[in-house]
Amino acid sequence: MVSPGMGLAHILLLSIWRQAFQDVNVLVIFGFGFLLAFTKRYGFSSTGFNLLIAALGVQWAMLVEGFLFSSAAEKVKISLHSVLKASISVTAVLISAGALLGKANPIQLIWMAMVEVAAFSTSRWINVKFLKVEEHTSLMHVHIFGTYFGLAVSWWLYHSSLSERVEKEKSNPISDLFSMLGTLFLWMFWPSFNSVLIVDLMEKRNAICNTYYAIAVSAVAAFALSSLSSRNGKIRMIHIHHAALAGGVALGFSAPIIPHPCIAMILGLLASMVAVLGSHCLQTYLNSVLKIHDTCGVHYTFGLPGLLGAIVHVILFIIIKRASLSSLGYLALIEVGSFMLTTAIGLGTGFITGFILTFKLWKTLPASKYFDDQAFWEFPHLAYGF
Amino acid sequence: MPSAFATNMRFKFSILAIFLEVLIIVLFGIFVRYENNQPIKKDKLLLYPFFQDVHVMIFVGFGFLMTFLKKYGFSSVGINMLIAALGLQWGTLMQGFWHMKEQKINIGIESMINADFSTATVLISFGAVLGKTSPVQMLIMTILEITIFSCNEHLVVNVLRATDTGASMTIHAFGAYFGLAAARVLYRPGLKEGHKNEESAYHSDMFAMIGTLFLWLFWPSFNSAIAHPDLQQRAIINTYFSMAACTLTAFALSSLVEHRGKLDMVHIQNATLAGGVAVGSCADMSIYPFGAMLIGSIAGVISVIGFKFLTPFFSSKLKIHDTCGVHNLHGLPGLLGGLASIIAAVAHVKWRETDSPSAPMQAAALGCTIGIALVGGAFAGLVLNLPFLGQAPDENCYDDSVYWEVPAEERQPAGQFGDAGDHRTVNINV
Numbered sequence: 001m002v003s004p005g006m007g008l009a010h011i012l013l014l015s016i017w018r019q020a021f022q023d024v025n026v027l028v029i030f031g032f033g034f035l036l037a038f039t040k041r042y043g044f045s046s047t048g049f050n051l052l053i054a055a056l057g058v059q060w061a062m063l064v065e066g067f068l069f070s071s072a073a074e075k076v077k078i079s080l081h082s083v084l085k086a087s088i089s090v091t092a093v094l095i096s097a098g099a100l101l102g103k104a105n106p107i108q109l110i111w112m113a114m115v116e117v118a119a120f121s122t123s124r125w126i127n128v129k130f131l132k133v134e135e136h137t138s139l140m141h142v143h144i145f146g147t148y149f150g151l152a153v154s155w156w157l158y159h160s161s162l163s164e165r166v167e168k169e170k171s172n173p174i175s176d177l178f179s180m181l182g183t184l185f186l187w188m189f190w191p192s193f194n195s196v197l198i199v200d201l202m203e204k205r206n207a208i209c210n211t212y213y214a215i216a217v218s219a220v221a222a223f224a225l226s227s228l229s230s231r232n233g234k235i236r237m238i239h240i241h242h243a244a245l246a247g248g249v250a251l252g253f254s255a256p257i258i259p260h261p262c263i264a265m266i267l268g269l270l271a272s273m274v275a276v277l278g279s280h281c282l283q284t285y286l287n288s289v290l291k292i293h294d295t296c297g298v299h300y301t302f303g304l305p306g307l308l309g310a311i312v313h314v315i316l317f318i319i320i321k322r323a324s325l326s327s328l329g330y331l332a333l334i335e336v337g338s339f340m341l342t343t344a345i346g347l348g349t350g351f352i353t354g355f356i357l358t359f360k361l362w363k364t365l366p367a368s369k370y371f372d373d374q375a376f377w378e379f380p381h382l383a384y385g386f
Numbered sequence: 387m388p389s390a391f392a393t394n395m396r397f398k399f400s401i402l403a404i405f406l407e408v409l410i411i412v413l414f415g416i417f418v419r420y421e422n423n424q425p426i427k428k429d430k431l432l433l434y435p436f437f438q439d440v441h442v443m444i445f446v447g448f449g450f451l452m453t454f455l456k457k458y459g460f461s462s463v464g465i466n467m468l469i470a471a472l473g474l475q476w477g478t479l480m481q482g483f484w485h486m487k488e489q490k491i492n493i494g495i496e497s498m499i500n501a502d503f504s505t506a507t508v509l510i511s512f513g514a515v516l517g518k519t520s521p522v523q524m525l526i527m528t529i530l531e532i533t534i535f536s537c538n539e540h541l542v543v544n545v546l547r548a549t550d551t552g553a554s555m556t557i558h559a560f561g562a563y564f565g566l567a568a569a570r571v572l573y574r575p576g577l578k579e580g581h582k583n584e585e586s587a588y589h590s591d592m593f594a595m596i597g598t599l600f601l602w603l604f605w606p607s608f609n610s611a612i613a614h615p616d617l618q619q620r621a622i623i624n625t626y627f628s629m630a631a632c633t634l635t636a637f638a639l640s641s642l643v644e645h646r647g648k649l650d651m652v653h654i655q656n657a658t659l660a661g662g663v664a665v666g667s668c669a670d671m672s673i674y675p676f677g678a679m680l681i682g683s684i685a686g687v688i689s690v691i692g693f694k695f696l697t698p699f700f701s702s703k704l705k706i707h708d709t710c711g712v713h714n715l716h717g718l719p720g721l722l723g724g725l726a727s728i729i730a731a732v733a734h735v736k737w738r739e740t741d742s743p744s745a746p747m748q749a750a751a752l753g754c755t756i757g758i759a760l761v762g763g764a765f766a767g768l769v770l771n772l773p774f775l776g777q778a779p780d781e782n783c784y785d786d787s788v789y790w791e792v793p794a795e796e797r798q799p800a801g802q803f804g805d806a807g808d809h810r811t812v813n814i815n816v
Contacts, residue, residue, distance in 0.1 A: 181446070221403075237464070269407065
């Protein structure tokens, strides 16, 4: 990363790293925790279980990554960098937990976290080892992987009563504001998330700036499209929570290589459109046909913008490398193959995990107890409405 | 139903927003590029933590500070985000136009900080008109205000060569007086007797406190982000002590001016921040911690007094209704900051090693900032008064449900949070 003898420069770089590590931590623990806190009776569980599985997942990810990626059979070496990679890997679990929000109990979530972290690390290992995907790109697959893993698990936990929004699944003004707090923290720290693994300083700066402008465009577009897509021109909070983030997700892969802010901004606009369109079409048509219930809308927040980003990444890859390489077609195929593979592994392992999670052994929740804190938490007093 | 109150903004708002967005993307495509020629310096990237702190202040700090109204939380945070996200793009362009090289605007981390700064002016003005404007009006105001702001900033920094590191004058005083002038033009006689939704509830005050705390925490970064690297540490320390002193005097004064010595949450939410505003202009001067604490203490005092006496006077006599009291949090302390910088210049306080700022230039900067803000704000107010911008009628002010899909509130037992018997006002759709 830094050649020896660059004492001061090294210290400077380390301080940037430490800061970025802090940002990613805020994003993962605080941002995701509060983003999920939008259902009116599930706030304790949303933030609490998020912390639980994030804390568990990071430790487990450190071990799994260490076993898979370290060459010799010695001790696993860790550094700030490996903790950072572990935190980003855990994002996959948090996204899946968003799809399952309110329907799984802590035991199921813990098992899902263990399996998913292992599966994601393995998928990443295949990508890096055999397809020679860059480390940054391979880690940015978390969005796609987490989404499709979560959706596959969600298919198993489907219950016919979920076809309509039950009363407890709705939000109230206060829970929506808490969710907005989470959204803002995710939104603000997304430039850190997209740039943290990049070593080259120029690329790091470009990744930060690209994400900053793209995610700003996505926020404005989210407001505009939300108003446009409702009959009485009113803005819906759920669109703001999700579509505003889409730009950051879509930019994950290609943030460092986009040479011009304008391209990033167009991508942000497209991602926001995909997310708002997705929230209308998927929730009403696809999910009811496939019998998938996606509580937090992770499919259109992380999944579709992630796929869009992956496709754009391939296109940019071809444009940038078109003059210099003879085996361009082959390399482009590898790029396409890598995110297809990630999606497939996500769906496959998610399907198996979901099947296992339906066993009676885990004391699965009856559908009447879905979206309810009271199944798991001691209340200081009986809160109103329960 | 008069057509002026057509609050259905489905096409007006979305088409205007998309149009502005496409326009900005095209302008970015033509004019903007990354600073590319030289290998990037590491100290540029060291500004990134400062940027991140300022970013938190703009989006969470300002956003949640305004959530104190009991039925206006969505708009406070949401429209705050909309304004800031649009404003930072427009601000990059407007500030960049003054510093073009070879017909191109070069951007990097520093321009991101400046872009975030430029949005702060609009957010301050938004506080003055909070609850009385539509999102369509706010889009227009964002574009107008940032354009005028960047001209004024260029005048103060590059023409007059005044010092305003923490931007007491160019951002805080400018934003406040711009907002007040706009609020004067947009005055609604129908709301003279107050409005039933213009009050806080227990939980909304708690949300506002989130905003206050984030602003308070990160203010040292705000005042030092664009300081000279050698002077950054001084700016951080001065701001830190000023904020601490200000908090103490704000608590003290709040208890003093209220009956029976109780604290008023409005004062705690706002006046505790005045110290950061007031010390801005002198933050990187050698004013010593006692100077910073003096400025902070005075700022806390005038801010609380402003809330207690000046805001009611403005509202009843001058027909300026200032919802958030931005005059007391940003206007008066901003003026104080400008005056402090003049005094510091007269007293030959050291600034960059040897030289001290020039007093006439500081005074000129303060004067022209206030003048441009008032004229610009009045102009913006006139534009926003156009009747087809989706304004809400008087009885639906301070209510999210005019522009937002608001989930139904559960019936709460009477007395809990103090707003029992809650009936949303009927939405008016034409």
